Amino acid sequence: MTRTFQRAIVVAALPALLLAGCGGDGGADTASATTGGSGGAATTASLASVNVSETSSQTSAAVGDRVIWTITAVNNGSGATGDTVSLVVSVPGNVGGIAVNAQGATCGPAVSTLTCTIPPGLAAGAAATVTLTATATTAGSLTSSVSTSGEGVSGCAAQGSCSTSVTVAPAAGGAGSSGGSSSGSTNAVGLVPANGETAAYVDTRLQLSFDGTPILGATGLIKVFNATTGAQVDQIDISGAPVTAGGETQTYMPAANTEIDTLGNNTGLTQWRYVYYTPVTISGNTATIRLHDNMLSNGTKYYVTIDNGVLAGKMNGIPFAGITSPTAWTFTTKAAPASQTAVTVASTGTADFRTVQGALDWIMRNSSANASASKTITIQDGSYNEQLFLRNVNNLTISGQSQAGTIVYQDNSESYNPGTGGSKAAPATTLTTEGSGTRRALGGGRSVLLVEGSDLLKLTNFTLQNSHVRQSNFNNQAEALYYNTSTLTASRMVASFMNFLSAQDTIQTKGWVWYYKSYIAGNVDFIWGSPYAALFEQSELHTTFDPIAGSGGSYSANAIIQARAATGYPGFVVLNSALTADATVPAATTYLARSLTGATQATNSYCTQQYTGTGSLGNAQLYCDTAAYISTKMGTHIASGGWQDPNTNGAMAPYPGTPTATAGWREWLSMDAAGNALSMSGRDTQYATSAIDLSGLNTTAKVFASFKDGNGASWTPTP
Numbered sequence: 001m002t003r004t005f006q007r008a009i010v011v012a013a014l015p016a017l018l019l020a021g022c023g024g025d026g027g028a029d030t031a032s033a034t035t036g037g038s039g040g041a042a043t044t045a046s047l048a049s050v051n052v053s054e055t056s057s058q059t060s061a062a063v064g065d066r067v068i069w070t071i072t073a074v075n076n077g078s079g080a081t082g083d084t085v086s087l088v089v090s091v092p093g094n095v096g097g098i099a100v101n102a103q104g105a106t107c108g109p110a111v112s113t114l115t116c117t118i119p120p121g122l123a124a125g126a127a128a129t130v131t132l133t134a135t136a137t138t139a140g141s142l143t144s145s146v147s148t149s150g151e152g153v154s155g156c157a158a159q160g161s162c163s164t165s166v167t168v169a170p171a172a173g174g175a176g177s178s179g180g181s182s183s184g185s186t187n188a189v190g191l192v193p194a195n196g197e198t199a200a201y202v203d204t205r206l207q208l209s210f211d212g213t214p215i216l217g218a219t220g221l222i223k224v225f226n227a228t229t230g231a232q233v234d235q236i237d238i239s240g241a242p243v244t245a246g247g248e249t250q251t252y253m254p255a256a257n258t259e260i261d262t263l264g265n266n267t268g269l270t271q272w273r274y275v276y277y278t279p280v281t282i283s284g285n286t287a288t289i290r291l292h293d294n295m296l297s298n299g300t301k302y303y304v305t306i307d308n309g310v311l312a313g314k315m316n317g318i319p320f321a322g323i324t325s326p327t328a329w330t331f332t333t334k335a336a337p338a339s340q341t342a343v344t345v346a347s348t349g350t351a352d353f354r355t356v357q358g359a360l361d362w363i364m365r366n367s368s369a370n371a372s373a374s375k376t377i378t379i380q381d382g383s384y385n386e387q388l389f390l391r392n393v394n395n396l397t398i399s400g401q402s403q404a405g406t407i408v409y410q411d412n413s414e415s416y417n418p419g420t421g422g423s424k425a426a427p428a429t430t431l432t433t434e435g436s437g438t439r440r441a442l443g444g445g446r447s448v449l450l451v452e453g454s455d456l457l458k459l460t461n462f463t464l465q466n467s468h469v470r471q472s473n474f475n476n477q478a479e480a481l482y483y484n485t486s487t488l489t490a491s492r493m494v495a496s497f498m499n500f501l502s503a504q505d506t507i508q509t510k511g512w513v514w515y516y517k518s519y520i521a522g523n524v525d526f527i528w529g530s531p532y533a534a535l536f537e538q539s540e541l542h543t544t545f546d547p548i549a550g551s552g553g554s555y556s557a558n559a560i561i562q563a564r565a566a567t568g569y570p571g572f573v574v575l576n577s578a579l580t581a582d583a584t585v586p587a588a589t590t591y592l593a594r595s596l597t598g599a600t601q602a603t604n605s606y607c608t609q610q611y612t613g614t615g616s617l618g619n620a621q622l623y624c625d626t627a628a629y630i631s632t633k634m635g636t637h638i639a640s641g642g643w644q645d646p647n648t649n650g651a652m653a654p655y656p657g658t659p660t661a662t663a664g665w666r667e668w669l670s671m672d673a674a675g676n677a678l679s680m681s682g683r684d685t686q687y688a689t690s691a692i693d694l695s696g697l698n699t700t701a702k703v704f705a706s707f708k709d710g711n712g713a714s715w716t717p718t719p
Helices: 016-020 356-365
Strands: 032-035 043-046 050-056 060-062 066-075 085-090 095-103 113-118 127-136 140-150 153-156 163-169 197-200 206-209 221-226 232-237 259-263 273-277 280-283 286-289 301-306 330-333 342-345 375-379 382-385 388-391 396-400 406-410 431-434 437-440 449-452 457-460 463-466 481-484 492-496 499-501 507-516 519-522 527-537 540-543 559-563 571-575 578-581 591-593 627-630 665-668
Touching: 050 085, 050 140, 050 163, 066 085, 066 140, 085 127, 095 382, 113 127, 140 153, 342 356, 356 375, 356 388, 507 519, 519 527, 559 571, 591 627, 591 665
Parallel strands: 050 153, 060 163, 197 330, 342 375, 375 396, 382 406, 388 449, 396 457, 406 463, 449 481, 457 492, 463 499, 481 507, 492 507, 499 519, 507 527, 519 540, 527 559, 527 571, 540 578, 559 591, 571 627, 627 665
Antiparallel strands: 032 043, 050 066, 066 127, 085 113, 085 140, 095 127, 140 163, 206 286, 221 232, 221 301, 259 273, 280 286, 301 330, 431 437
């Protein structure tokens, strides 16, 4: 039984704020014409006229060929677009190695469809282009089409120009078994890595392509062996035994096709990230198998066996009955990367790794020998569906090819992997209540990327998404990032030109962190944690529609920030940024912040002592409701009271209850979405303030002025 997820592809057009900085509207002027007869209301008609077309690089191909689809949207009108234009591209099922590149548009992950958004301001005569590149995996037809919607859209450029079809023939020389069922041998063309491959990636996903959509069975094993020694190096059990052995009682998530992974395995660590994951996924005619992390070695020959019944379907017209022969599917991994400190990741083409975690494992394995050296991981455009773990690595930059085109994502949540997460020496056995039953909390937690013990980390120019969709029967906390590093003198991170996408708890952060010109989307406490200083500068904090609350439901928990900041430090600062929302988010339903424990903080001696040590922070040094918004534009989705206080749905009071220049709930020089001074009428004045001068926090250097490293040196982050 396969596990089915809803995937939230949160796609938003980055406004001119992120492209040109703050201060002006920064966008192209839009043109409109005002019409209306006598006695009628005037209406505004767009002068934009957007036509869309799709072309393919070829009309025929062979299995293994790369095919490129180009989607072009041209504004043939006399004025710029005044609203977003959406493109939805159908992705052929029988392809692999998908990569997306967008110019003038923002795109989400390419799964069965690819959704892209063109921001307002597409000038007359200008065009936005999206290219989708993929490898044909089976013979047949690759069909794709594009649909479009939005202000000023005129449809297809010409009849038939919004769809393409590519005929795919079998690869030359592909051989299958001669008859019967394909158990001893199988069609080499339908395997990735190909049978006999001599330069397979050490972090490769295993793929089998069928004539039609394969069906995942209920029981059986997938095994990988060292072909030289005969030793088994990995095993996947699709029966659900790894879950049921833990004694959990929840039933709304199937146990079948779930394994326990050890992220950071075989890297020299003494603690690892343990998480549940889905080892077999099916898309179109292709079954993809994700082995356990870092089980293969460079320059080594392996063979794969698959029990009969694991997958049902036909390959070249022959029923698939598993693989038993040690010669039916063999491959040899490529040599290790030349560099210990600079590696590349790509879903197709030449690179050092196929997965981001593969690159992280390599860096972690070699970090002790290169502790102080600068390290880089460069990720090419593509979609990378994986959970990530980084531990005890300093001076690392993870850089994508493009902010919208390099997408690292996973559907993870509190119900699936309970807890905020951390590393452990062994998977935990504690059962926690999730929904109507219990779930084993392994310890690795619900984020996509978990970072521990890593100073001077830089994330730049890619999208990090937790694609979990909030559902009423789930516990829905679902971080995209958990920066779990809090050493006072060594917990620095920079995130520049990034997209962080989720719903509830998008970012959890500690340490000294700077989010610069980035886009952060969510709807419930989507920025939270216990930092010394977390600065969100020239960024967009975007509230998404909450499917649980709905259009008219309760948005009582929909706050942007939930601060548990370290005592005596700047805490959360939002500077020269914009607060925006989906059009479907009701007005005046989002709060600037809400408190965790309110009045109980005082009775429990929280937030009473500034931390100056080198160990772990205790309750006395944490849980301060310290958040400041400075020179920030706010949309109409922000509640008139601003902050969620006891006068709002019985919410908790913040601590400290009376704000000062250095602590509590504060805003200064707030603006409306157009950049005009925002009226403070109706604002909370009992627990928050807009009257205190916050010029002591109005530059990057000022926010991080109190940082000193182990040698007493200061730090001002740069992009």
